[in-house]
Amino acid sequence: AKASGRDRWAVFDEAMREEAVRILDLEADLRRAINGDGFVAFYQPIVRLDDRKVIGHEALLRWRHERRGLLLPGEFIGLGEDSGLIEEVDWILYARVMEEVARGGEGYVSVNVSPRHFRSGDFAERLLRLIDRAGADPHRVRIEITEVALLDDVPRALRMLRTLRNHGVLAQLDDFGTGFSALSYLHRFPIECLKIDQSFVAGLAGEAQPESVAVVRAIQALAGTLGIHTIGEGVESEAQRAVLRELGCVYGQGYLFGRPAERAPERIERIAVG
Numbered sequence: 001a002k003a004s005g006r007d008r009w010a011v012f013d014e015a016m017r018e019e020a021v022r023i024l025d026l027e028a029d030l031r032r033a034i035n036g037d038g039f040v041a042f043y044q045p046i047v048r049l050d051d052r053k054v055i056g057h058e059a060l061l062r063w064r065h066e067r068r069g070l071l072l073p074g075e076f077i078g079l080g081e082d083s084g085l086i087e088e089v090d091w092i093l094y095a096r097v098m099e100e101v102a103r104g105g106e107g108y109v110s111v112n113v114s115p116r117h118f119r120s121g122d123f124a125e126r127l128l129r130l131i132d133r134a135g136a137d138p139h140r141v142r143i144e145i146t147e148v149a150l151l152d153d154v155p156r157a158l159r160m161l162r163t164l165r166n167h168g169v170l171a172q173l174d175d176f177g178t179g180f181s182a183l184s185y186l187h188r189f190p191i192e193c194l195k196i197d198q199s200f201v202a203g204l205a206g207e208a209q210p211e212s213v214a215v216v217r218a219i220q221a222l223a224g225t226l227g228i229h230t231i232g233e234g235v236e237s238e239a240q241r242a243v244l245r246e247l248g249c250v251y252g253q254g255y256l257f258g259r260p261a262e263r264a265p266e267r268i269e270r271i272a273v274g
Protein backbone atom coordinates (compact mmCIF):
# COMPACT_ATOMS: atom_id res chain seq x y z
CA ALA A 1 0.00 0.00 0.00
CA LYS A 2 2.88 2.31 0.86
CA ALA A 3 4.54 1.76 -2.49
CA SER A 4 1.40 2.45 -4.46
CA GLY A 5 0.93 5.65 -2.45
CA ARG A 6 4.40 6.78 -3.41
CA ASP A 7 3.71 5.91 -7.03
CA ARG A 8 0.69 8.07 -6.96
CA TRP A 9 2.77 11.00 -5.72
CA ALA A 10 5.32 10.27 -8.41
CA VAL A 11 2.59 10.48 -11.04
CA PHE A 12 1.29 13.71 -9.50
CA ASP A 13 4.77 15.24 -9.50
CA GLU A 14 5.28 14.29 -13.08
CA ALA A 15 1.97 15.89 -14.08
CA MET A 16 2.88 19.09 -12.24
CA ARG A 17 6.27 19.15 -13.86
CA GLU A 18 4.75 18.72 -17.31
CA GLU A 19 2.26 21.50 -16.63
CA ALA A 20 5.05 23.82 -15.47
CA VAL A 21 7.11 23.02 -18.56
CA ARG A 22 4.06 23.58 -20.77
CA ILE A 23 3.49 27.04 -19.27
CA LEU A 24 7.15 28.00 -19.55
CA ASP A 25 7.17 26.80 -23.15
CA LEU A 26 4.13 28.84 -23.96
CA GLU A 27 5.57 31.95 -22.36
CA ALA A 28 8.77 31.57 -24.38
CA ASP A 29 6.63 31.06 -27.49
CA LEU A 30 4.64 34.17 -26.60
CA ARG A 31 7.80 36.25 -26.41
CA ARG A 32 8.91 34.92 -29.77
CA ALA A 33 5.48 35.41 -31.35
CA ILE A 34 5.48 39.06 -30.35
CA ASN A 35 8.38 39.56 -32.73
CA GLY A 36 6.73 37.50 -35.45
CA ASP A 37 3.26 37.66 -36.97
CA GLY A 38 1.47 34.96 -34.99
CA PHE A 39 -1.29 37.22 -33.68
CA VAL A 40 -4.38 37.86 -35.75
CA ALA A 41 -7.68 39.64 -35.27
CA PHE A 42 -10.90 37.76 -35.78
CA TYR A 43 -14.05 39.83 -36.27
CA GLN A 44 -17.49 39.03 -34.95
CA PRO A 45 -20.52 41.00 -36.14
CA ILE A 46 -22.68 43.08 -33.80
CA VAL A 47 -26.18 43.41 -35.20
CA ARG A 48 -29.45 45.19 -34.70
CA LEU A 49 -31.73 42.53 -33.25
CA ASP A 50 -34.86 43.40 -35.21
CA ASP A 51 -33.45 43.17 -38.75
CA ARG A 52 -29.96 41.68 -38.15
CA LYS A 53 -28.31 44.65 -39.78
CA VAL A 54 -24.60 44.65 -38.95
CA ILE A 55 -23.67 47.86 -37.11
CA GLY A 56 -20.14 46.93 -36.10
CA HIS A 57 -17.67 44.21 -35.26
CA GLU A 58 -15.74 43.19 -32.18
CA ALA A 59 -12.08 42.39 -32.82
CA LEU A 60 -11.08 39.23 -30.96
CA LEU A 61 -7.49 38.16 -30.45
CA ARG A 62 -6.29 34.83 -31.88
CA TRP A 63 -2.83 33.30 -31.76
CA ARG A 64 -1.83 31.18 -34.70
CA HIS A 65 0.65 28.94 -32.92
CA GLU A 66 3.05 27.08 -35.19
CA ARG A 67 2.56 23.73 -33.42
CA ARG A 68 -0.58 24.06 -31.32
CA GLY A 69 -2.80 25.61 -33.98
CA LEU A 70 -5.23 28.44 -33.38
CA LEU A 71 -5.32 29.47 -29.71
CA LEU A 72 -8.13 31.39 -28.01
CA PRO A 73 -7.40 34.22 -25.56
CA GLY A 74 -8.45 32.03 -22.63
CA GLU A 75 -5.59 29.69 -23.41
CA PHE A 76 -2.84 32.29 -23.12
CA ILE A 77 -4.10 35.65 -21.92
CA GLY A 78 -3.60 34.82 -18.22
CA LEU A 79 -0.01 33.99 -19.03
CA GLY A 80 0.45 37.25 -20.87
CA GLU A 81 -1.12 39.22 -18.04
CA ASP A 82 1.17 37.70 -15.45
CA SER A 83 4.27 38.44 -17.48
CA GLY A 84 3.07 41.82 -18.71
CA LEU A 85 3.22 40.60 -22.28
CA ILE A 86 -0.47 41.04 -23.01
CA GLU A 87 -0.09 44.81 -23.37
CA GLU A 88 2.46 44.24 -26.11
CA VAL A 89 0.21 41.69 -27.79
CA ASP A 90 -2.68 44.14 -27.57
CA TRP A 91 -0.73 46.90 -29.31
CA ILE A 92 0.18 44.51 -32.10
CA LEU A 93 -3.47 43.61 -32.49
CA TYR A 94 -4.68 47.22 -32.30
CA ALA A 95 -2.22 48.15 -35.06
CA ARG A 96 -3.65 45.39 -37.26
CA VAL A 97 -7.19 46.46 -36.52
CA MET A 98 -6.51 50.14 -37.29
CA GLU A 99 -4.94 49.19 -40.62
CA GLU A 100 -8.06 47.19 -41.36
CA VAL A 101 -10.32 50.10 -40.41
CA ALA A 102 -8.20 52.44 -42.55
CA ARG A 103 -8.84 50.19 -45.55
CA GLY A 104 -12.45 51.35 -45.57
CA GLY A 105 -15.89 49.93 -44.90
CA GLU A 106 -18.63 51.05 -42.58
CA GLY A 107 -19.66 50.39 -39.02
CA TYR A 108 -17.36 50.39 -36.02
CA VAL A 109 -14.75 47.94 -34.81
CA SER A 110 -14.37 47.55 -31.06
CA VAL A 111 -11.17 46.39 -29.39
CA ASN A 112 -10.85 44.84 -25.94
CA VAL A 113 -8.77 46.67 -23.37
CA SER A 114 -7.76 44.83 -20.21
CA PRO A 115 -8.04 46.81 -16.93
CA ARG A 116 -4.31 46.70 -16.31
CA HIS A 117 -3.69 48.01 -19.80
CA PHE A 118 -6.19 50.83 -19.34
CA ARG A 119 -4.32 51.76 -16.17
CA SER A 120 -1.22 52.95 -18.03
CA GLY A 121 -1.48 56.72 -17.99
CA ASP A 122 -0.93 57.34 -21.70
CA PHE A 123 -3.28 54.69 -23.08
CA ALA A 124 -5.68 57.16 -24.70
CA GLU A 125 -2.95 59.24 -26.35
CA ARG A 126 -1.19 56.15 -27.60
CA LEU A 127 -4.32 54.68 -29.13
CA LEU A 128 -5.17 57.99 -30.79
CA ARG A 129 -1.65 58.20 -32.22
CA LEU A 130 -1.99 54.69 -33.60
CA ILE A 131 -5.33 55.50 -35.20
CA ASP A 132 -3.91 58.67 -36.68
CA ARG A 133 -0.80 57.00 -38.04
CA ALA A 134 -2.85 54.22 -39.66
CA GLY A 135 -5.11 56.82 -41.25
CA ALA A 136 -8.19 55.24 -39.65
CA ASP A 137 -11.40 57.12 -38.89
CA PRO A 138 -11.56 57.37 -35.06
CA HIS A 139 -15.36 57.46 -35.24
CA ARG A 140 -15.21 53.87 -36.46
CA VAL A 141 -13.16 52.71 -33.49
CA ARG A 142 -14.54 51.77 -30.07
CA ILE A 143 -12.99 50.35 -26.95
CA GLU A 144 -14.50 47.66 -24.69
CA ILE A 145 -13.60 47.93 -21.03
CA THR A 146 -14.92 46.38 -17.84
CA GLU A 147 -16.14 48.05 -14.69
CA VAL A 148 -12.91 47.18 -12.92
CA ALA A 149 -11.05 49.46 -15.31
CA LEU A 150 -13.39 52.33 -14.47
CA LEU A 151 -13.44 52.06 -10.70
CA ASP A 152 -9.76 51.46 -10.24
CA ASP A 153 -8.90 55.14 -10.52
CA VAL A 154 -12.00 57.14 -11.31
CA PRO A 155 -10.42 60.52 -12.21
CA ARG A 156 -7.92 58.87 -14.53
CA ALA A 157 -10.56 56.70 -16.19
CA LEU A 158 -12.74 59.77 -16.70
CA ARG A 159 -9.85 61.68 -18.22
CA MET A 160 -9.01 58.88 -20.62
CA LEU A 161 -12.59 58.25 -21.69
CA ARG A 162 -13.15 61.97 -22.28
CA THR A 163 -9.96 62.30 -24.29
CA LEU A 164 -10.94 59.35 -26.46
CA ARG A 165 -14.51 60.54 -26.85
CA ASN A 166 -13.40 64.05 -27.80
CA HIS A 167 -11.61 62.43 -30.72
CA GLY A 168 -14.57 60.24 -31.68
CA VAL A 169 -13.59 56.97 -29.97
CA LEU A 170 -16.55 55.72 -27.91
CA ALA A 171 -16.47 53.22 -25.03
CA GLN A 172 -18.65 50.19 -24.37
CA LEU A 173 -18.84 48.51 -20.97
CA ASP A 174 -18.07 44.81 -21.35
CA ASP A 175 -19.52 41.84 -19.41
CA PHE A 176 -22.03 44.12 -17.74
CA GLY A 177 -23.82 42.64 -14.74
CA THR A 178 -20.91 40.54 -13.56
CA GLY A 179 -19.02 43.30 -11.75
CA PHE A 180 -20.16 45.94 -9.33
CA SER A 181 -22.81 47.40 -11.61
CA ALA A 182 -23.26 50.22 -9.14
CA LEU A 183 -25.81 52.71 -10.32
CA SER A 184 -24.12 55.50 -8.41
CA TYR A 185 -21.05 55.77 -10.58
CA LEU A 186 -22.23 54.82 -14.02
CA HIS A 187 -23.81 58.15 -14.93
CA ARG A 188 -20.49 59.87 -14.34
CA PHE A 189 -18.75 58.10 -17.18
CA PRO A 190 -19.15 58.79 -20.89
CA ILE A 191 -20.21 55.27 -21.81
CA GLU A 192 -21.94 54.68 -25.13
CA CYS A 193 -23.16 51.17 -24.60
CA LEU A 194 -23.56 48.36 -22.04
CA LYS A 195 -22.76 44.83 -23.18
CA ILE A 196 -25.01 42.45 -21.25
CA ASP A 197 -22.87 39.52 -20.16
CA GLN A 198 -23.56 36.27 -21.97
CA SER A 199 -24.20 34.40 -18.71
CA PHE A 200 -27.51 36.29 -18.42
CA VAL A 201 -28.40 35.93 -22.09
CA ALA A 202 -27.86 32.17 -21.73
CA GLY A 203 -30.53 32.09 -19.02
CA LEU A 204 -33.16 33.96 -21.03
CA ALA A 205 -34.68 31.06 -22.93
CA GLY A 206 -34.74 27.28 -23.02
CA GLU A 207 -34.28 26.34 -19.39
CA ALA A 208 -35.01 29.94 -18.60
CA GLN A 209 -33.75 31.26 -15.30
CA PRO A 210 -36.01 33.86 -13.73
CA GLU A 211 -32.96 35.60 -12.23
CA SER A 212 -31.46 36.15 -15.68
CA VAL A 213 -34.64 37.75 -16.92
CA ALA A 214 -34.73 39.93 -13.80
CA VAL A 215 -31.11 41.02 -14.25
CA VAL A 216 -31.57 41.88 -17.92
CA ARG A 217 -34.76 43.75 -17.09
CA ALA A 218 -32.84 45.76 -14.46
CA ILE A 219 -29.99 46.48 -16.86
CA GLN A 220 -32.47 47.68 -19.48
CA ALA A 221 -34.15 49.95 -16.94
CA LEU A 222 -30.77 51.38 -15.93
CA ALA A 223 -29.68 51.87 -19.53
CA GLY A 224 -33.00 53.53 -20.31
CA THR A 225 -32.55 55.97 -17.44
CA LEU A 226 -29.05 56.81 -18.59
CA GLY A 227 -30.10 57.03 -22.22
CA ILE A 228 -27.62 54.44 -23.47
CA HIS A 229 -27.96 51.34 -25.61
CA THR A 230 -27.33 47.72 -24.73
CA ILE A 231 -25.83 44.83 -26.65
CA GLY A 232 -26.83 41.31 -25.65
CA GLU A 233 -23.75 39.07 -25.77
CA GLY A 234 -23.61 35.39 -26.62
CA VAL A 235 -26.94 35.21 -28.45
CA GLU A 236 -27.17 31.63 -29.71
CA SER A 237 -30.86 31.05 -30.31
CA GLU A 238 -33.89 32.72 -31.86
CA ALA A 239 -35.63 32.36 -28.50
CA GLN A 240 -32.92 34.38 -26.74
CA ARG A 241 -33.10 37.00 -29.47
CA ALA A 242 -36.88 37.24 -29.04
CA VAL A 243 -36.70 37.65 -25.24
CA LEU A 244 -33.93 40.24 -25.53
CA ARG A 245 -36.02 42.29 -27.94
CA GLU A 246 -39.04 41.96 -25.66
CA LEU A 247 -36.98 43.33 -22.78
CA GLY A 248 -35.95 46.33 -24.88
CA CYS A 249 -32.45 45.35 -25.95
CA VAL A 250 -31.77 46.72 -29.44
CA TYR A 251 -28.43 45.14 -30.36
CA GLY A 252 -26.92 41.68 -30.12
CA GLN A 253 -23.84 39.61 -30.78
CA GLY A 254 -23.42 35.85 -30.85
CA TYR A 255 -23.16 32.67 -32.85
CA LEU A 256 -26.75 33.13 -34.04
CA PHE A 257 -25.59 36.07 -36.16
CA GLY A 258 -22.03 35.04 -36.90
CA ARG A 259 -18.96 33.48 -35.33
CA PRO A 260 -15.69 35.34 -35.05
CA ALA A 261 -13.94 35.02 -38.41
CA GLU A 262 -10.70 36.17 -39.96
CA ARG A 263 -12.15 38.50 -42.47
CA ALA A 264 -11.92 42.20 -42.85
CA PRO A 265 -15.25 43.77 -41.85
CA GLU A 266 -15.77 45.57 -45.15
CA ARG A 267 -15.37 42.34 -47.04
CA ILE A 268 -18.24 40.69 -45.19
CA GLU A 269 -20.80 43.07 -46.62
CA ARG A 270 -21.45 46.72 -46.93
CA ILE A 271 -22.84 47.74 -43.62
CA ALA A 272 -24.58 50.80 -42.37
CA VAL A 273 -24.37 52.33 -38.96
CA GLY A 274 -27.72 51.72 -37.29
Ligand code: C2E
Binding pocket: 044, 059, 060, 061, 072, 073, 074, 077, 086, 090, 093, 111, 112, 113, 114, 144, 174, 175, 198, 233, 234, 235, 236, 253, 254, 255, 256, 260
Ligand atom coordinates in the same frame (compact mmCIF):
# COMPACT_ATOMS: atom_id res chain seq x y z
P1 C2E B 1 -15.34 39.07 -24.36
O1 C2E B 1 -14.79 40.42 -24.63
O2 C2E B 1 -16.52 38.97 -23.48
O3 C2E B 1 -15.62 38.46 -25.82
C1 C2E B 1 -16.73 37.64 -26.12
C2 C2E B 1 -16.35 36.19 -26.12
O4 C2E B 1 -17.53 35.41 -26.34
C3 C2E B 1 -15.40 35.79 -27.27
O5 C2E B 1 -14.57 34.75 -26.79
C4 C2E B 1 -16.37 35.27 -28.32
O6 C2E B 1 -15.76 34.39 -29.24
C5 C2E B 1 -17.37 34.56 -27.45
N1 C2E B 1 -18.69 34.44 -28.08
C6 C2E B 1 -19.25 35.23 -29.01
N2 C2E B 1 -20.50 34.82 -29.33
C7 C2E B 1 -20.73 33.72 -28.57
C8 C2E B 1 -21.87 32.84 -28.44
O7 C2E B 1 -22.91 32.97 -29.09
N3 C2E B 1 -21.73 31.83 -27.53
C9 C2E B 1 -20.61 31.64 -26.77
N4 C2E B 1 -20.58 30.62 -25.92
N5 C2E B 1 -19.52 32.46 -26.88
C10 C2E B 1 -19.60 33.50 -27.76
P2 C2E B 1 -13.00 34.76 -27.08
O8 C2E B 1 -12.71 35.27 -28.45
O9 C2E B 1 -12.48 33.40 -26.69
O10 C2E B 1 -12.45 35.84 -26.06
C11 C2E B 1 -12.53 35.64 -24.66
C12 C2E B 1 -12.14 36.88 -23.91
O11 C2E B 1 -10.77 37.23 -24.14
C13 C2E B 1 -12.91 38.12 -24.34
O12 C2E B 1 -14.18 38.11 -23.73
C14 C2E B 1 -12.01 39.22 -23.86
O13 C2E B 1 -12.21 39.47 -22.48
C15 C2E B 1 -10.64 38.63 -24.06
N6 C2E B 1 -10.06 39.17 -25.31
C16 C2E B 1 -10.37 38.86 -26.58
N7 C2E B 1 -9.61 39.56 -27.46
C17 C2E B 1 -8.80 40.36 -26.71
C18 C2E B 1 -7.81 41.34 -27.01
O14 C2E B 1 -7.51 41.66 -28.18
N8 C2E B 1 -7.20 41.95 -25.97
C19 C2E B 1 -7.53 41.66 -24.67
N9 C2E B 1 -6.89 42.31 -23.69
N10 C2E B 1 -8.48 40.77 -24.35
C20 C2E B 1 -9.10 40.11 -25.35
Ligand code: CA
Binding pocket: 058, 112, 144, 174
Ligand atom coordinates in the same frame (compact mmCIF):
# COMPACT_ATOMS: atom_id res chain seq x y z
CA1 CA C 1 -15.45 42.30 -25.38
Ligand code: CA
Binding pocket: 174, 175, 195, 197, 198, 233
Ligand atom coordinates in the same frame (compact mmCIF):
# COMPACT_ATOMS: atom_id res chain seq x y z
CA1 CA D 1 -18.13 40.40 -23.03
Ligand code: CA
Binding pocket: 175
Ligand atom coordinates in the same frame (compact mmCIF):
# COMPACT_ATOMS: atom_id res chain seq x y z
CA1 CA E 1 -16.09 37.94 -21.07
